[in-house]
Amino acid sequence: MDGAPKSDEEFQITITRTHKDYFSAHKALYAVEDAEKAGEIDFAALRRGERPKILSRPWSVEIYPTMACQIDCIHCYAQDRNREYRFKSMPVEMMDRLHVSLHRMGVRGVQYCGGGEPLIWKRGKIAEYIGGLNLDTTRAGMASNMLMGHTLADPETLRRMIFIEVAVFAHDDESYFQVAARRNCPEKVAANVKLLQEVKRDNGLESPAINAKILINQINYRWLHEIYDWSVSVGFDNIHLRLVDDYEDGVEVALTPPQIEEFKHSLLHLCDRYGLDYWRDNIGFILGAKGSSGEHSRCWTVRLGLNAWVLSNGEVYVCGPQWGTPEYCIGNLNFMEFDEIWGGAKHQEVAAKIEDRMMSSGCYKIGCRHIKQTKAINAALEGQVAFPPADEFEPRHSWFL
Numbered sequence: 001m002d003g004a005p006k007s008d009e010e011f012q013i014t015i016t017r018t019h020k021d022y023f024s025a026h027k028a029l030y031a032v033e034d035a036e037k038a039g040e041i042d043f044a045a046l047r048r049g050e051r052p053k054i055l056s057r058p059w060s061v062e063i064y065p066t067m068a069c070q071i072d073c074i075h076c077y078a079q080d081r082n083r084e085y086r087f088k089s090m091p092v093e094m095m096d097r098l099h100v101s102l103h104r105m106g107v108r109g110v111q112y113c114g115g116g117e118p119l120i121w122k123r124g125k126i127a128e129y130i131g132g133l134n135l136d137t138t139r140a141g142m143a144s145n146m147l148m149g150h151t152l153a154d155p156e157t158l159r160r161m162i163f164i165e166v167a168v169f170a171h172d173d174e175s176y177f178q179v180a181a182r183r184n185c186p187e188k189v190a191a192n193v194k195l196l197q198e199v200k201r202d203n204g205l206e207s208p209a210i211n212a213k214i215l216i217n218q219i220n221y222r223w224l225h226e227i228y229d230w231s232v233s234v235g236f237d238n239i240h241l242r243l244v245d246d247y248e249d250g251v252e253v254a255l256t257p258p259q260i261e262e263f264k265h266s267l268l269h270l271c272d273r274y275g276l277d278y279w280r281d282n283i284g285f286i287l288g289a290k291g292s293s294g295e296h297s298r299c300w301t302v303r304l305g306l307n308a309w310v311l312s313n314g315e316v317y318v319c320g321p322q323w324g325t326p327e328y329c330i331g332n333l334n335f336m337e338f339d340e341i342w343g344g345a346k347h348q349e350v351a352a353k354i355e356d357r358m359m360s361s362g363c364y365k366i367g368c369r370h371i372k373q374t375k376a377i378n379a380a381l382e383g384q385v386a387f388p389p390a391d392e393f394e395p396r397h398s399w400f401l
């Protein structure tokens, strides 16, 4: 099989302040084990290279309720794309139908995504959908700027959530304004995080983990210590660190090599100050290229149908970085239900096309987490890694791929 693993780093998706298993790609093994137990796949046939049927449900689904956002971050990865979608918002009746399908299929993880901001959709109405998820089968996650985090402050909503990933890129009003062109925000973010932590505490909830995802760009890279101190003072459960990439043409926000060098000194100093050994040990991963090594012509996410992306205009995709490209769209909720689209002729045709083009597109070089999950599945099929035990399902956030 292609893409044989070389080190733990090959499986790591991001680096938390202290070691956490949940950002390791091995969590994908729960999904394939589940499919094997349900008789949907046969490991021996997969090893022989036989093409399996698309699974009867995606393990996890990412939903973009809106392409609009109330702030304007210089590092936004989807500004052009959102403009092309005319900052479209999903109609309520479509969101209703989508959730009926997700419930019918027993999808494990539903992530309400940022880039648009999910909490501005219908003024926080997304909390109602989270509160309605089936606790026996499904959990929610969210990426948000947290400016409307108060709309999640209900125990029945939070009980169904595993994580909330909060974009953090500033430490006071002026720094926030420089990055996102909006005033009076850091205090709102802080107040909302504290409110949600209070609701968790008052109701004995262990989740969701409310995490700061510190995003470093060309404007804020000299403020690392201040941003980190602010994140600690707010009371996040975990802090992640990521250098942004230049996703769209004509946008230069990723650090230049001299800036990376300067940032490295600042990060090492921070590690010294707070004993952040895990960040120090993984500094190469934090500062380095995110792409996956090796050449890849197979992606289990696409081949089995482990994940789906549903956009605010109803388009459905099976490969994240390809969303917005019409020839890779497998269907549209304006014309069919999600569970009718899934596994249909168009889905199969698109999945085959994506894999046929993987080598020439080199999609995995951009740091797609799904190639790391593919490597983890390959390693398990080859007997190089063990399937993780059932009691690690929750700590690994395995509801979401």
Ligand code: SF4
Pocket: 299, 301, 302, 318, 319, 320, 321, 322, 354, 358, 363, 364, 368, 369, 370, 371
């Ligand atoms: S970008 Fe490549 S590796 Fe990632 S999901 Fe798509 S096909 Fe798979």
